[in-house]
Amino acid sequence: MEIYLVGGAVRDRLLGRPVHDRDWVVVGATPEEMLSLGYKQVGADFPVFLHPQTHEEYALARTERKSGQGYHGFKVFSSPDVTLEQDLQRRDLTINAMAEAENGTLVDPFNGKQDLHQRILRHVSPAFAEDPLRILRVARFAARLAPAGFTVAAETLDLMRQMAQQGEAEHLVPERIWQETRRALHEQSPRTYFEVLLQSGALASVMPELYALFEPPVARPRSTGADSSKRGDMALRTLTSASSLSDETSVRFAALAMALEPTALQAFCDRLKIPNDCRELALLAIRHHEDVAQAAARDAGALLSLLDQVDAWRRPDRLERLLQVCEAEGRVRTGADDFPSADVLRRALAAAQAVNARTFVDQGLTGKAVGKAIDEERLTRIQQLITTA
Incomplete structure (x- = not known):
């Protein structure tokens, strides 16, 4: 032995x-x-x-x-x-x-x-082609080792392309795709994972919704006015930005997926059985990232409405993750090193949370009157915050 x-x-x-x-x-x-x-x-x-x-x-x-x-x-x-x-x-x-x-x-x-010394990721033998999961594993190792100068060998990338063309990647079960993708999101260069999948042709099979972001330029009715290829680049740059702000899987996923249309996001998450926290955060980012980005210029009523819409009162932790996603996108879009709107919303939430329902109950208010009084006081405190800022 x-x-x-x-x-x-x-x-x-x-x-x-x-x-x-x-x-x-x-x-x-x-x-x-x-x-x-x-x-x-x-x-x-x-x-x-x-x-x-x-x-x-x-x-x-x-x-x-x-x-x-x-x-x-x-x-x-x-x-x-x-x-x-x-x-x-x-x-x-x-x-x-x-x-x-x-x-x-x-x-x-x-x-x-x-190959370690030459910084090359090279397959061992032609038997590599027998296991489609290896396409994802190579992409993930590239994401881990790209900062150290590693690249995928040309012959290995060619073999991965052949596998993709032959439909091997279509036999991967959703759970394994998400498992490898989740791990890749936490590697040193997560964008490299998606770049290698794109280069190999496998992205079209395993994540067609993301692949659509990288197709030849086609004008799409987005508020940014960006064509599809630019949206793909923006998604990867936002993912990189988010990786410097948070270790949370949901934050990194949402930063990548917020470039999708809501229907595409739902299809993507349904097919790969992506966890609900990732799905919900990405959908919030798609719907509210522009509102968050403009928060520093909004009045108290708009800020209170936004906090209501994202359910910040019951889910302040999710609001914080949303702000991180939006900050990642905002930094890439503007080129700035800061994102004032996130701090405005954090302070607005803190001011509004200081309102105590017991105060109004003790005043004899009941039912809907309590809720109305709470909203009015929250609005007042956010307005005071804006005025004194």
């Missing part, structure tokens, strides 16, 4: 990055041997075991053979006869197909270390 550290831990150590998770491959062992040593088996598709002390994953060396369409269309073969190189060969990128022996020796049959 031989045990090797594999994949991301080896790659990140060579890159000088923190290693958070470690995965291991066991060569020359059977499931029975692993169980006898106290490992706990998990997963039914292939033999993976948890270490009895560290609980890290130890997988028996295996090979895979294409047996159907999509991510699940594989037959897995595991045996003590499967070599380490055979196991590494089934992996996606050369930089992920390295292993480290227990004595520290690097095992690198596909020149992953060289």
Whole structure:
């Protein structure tokens, strides 16, 4: 039995990055041997075991053979006869197909270390084309490593294009697309994920609504007057801006998706089963970003109305996320380093929230009269705020 550290831990150590998770491959062992040593088996598709002390994953060396369409269309073969190189060969990128022996020796049959030095994301073998999920994974790794100078190898991008043209990406299940996309939104350069998908041709299959933003220029009836290609660029720039303002998935998603029409957004979210918090925030941004952008020039009544429309009283946390989305868009649109309207709305909300319904109940008001009195007092306090600003 031989045990090797594999994949991301080896790659990140060579890159000088923190290693958070470690995965291991066991060569020359059977499931029975692993169980006898106290490992706990998990997963039914292939033999993976948890270490009895560290609980890290130890997988028996295996090979895979294409047996159907999509991510699940594989037959897995595991045996003590499967070599380490055979196991590494089934992996996606050369930089992920390295292993480290227990004595520290690097095992690198596909020149992953060289590709690390050259900053290239290159597929290991033609078997890459058998798994459409790898298109998304390559795009996500590009989003992670682009700031360090990594690019996708020309031959890998060509292979991804062939896969897209053959309809492989259409077999991806919505949950996996969203899972990879959500993770990509939190990489160092999230826009690169969508750029690589666009370059590979896969964006049209997995996210046709976003793809429409990048089609050849076609005039569209938008308040910005922007054509589709400019809307695509604006969406990516707004995503980049939002990434510097917030780590929230919903904020980053909404910053990207606010370039869509409401019907396109709903179709996009329905098909990929995107969480409601992301959907709701994006829809609010689409409907109210212009009102938010002009808040600094609006009167007290307009500010109170906007706070009502976005349900700021019950959802102040969502208002804050909306302001971050709008600030990201505003900074890109104007080129300014600040966004005064966000601060105006924050202060208006704070002033209005200071109104206490108990005050009016104690005055003998009831029912609708209380609500009316609250609105009037909120309006007064926002007006005072504007006057003294």
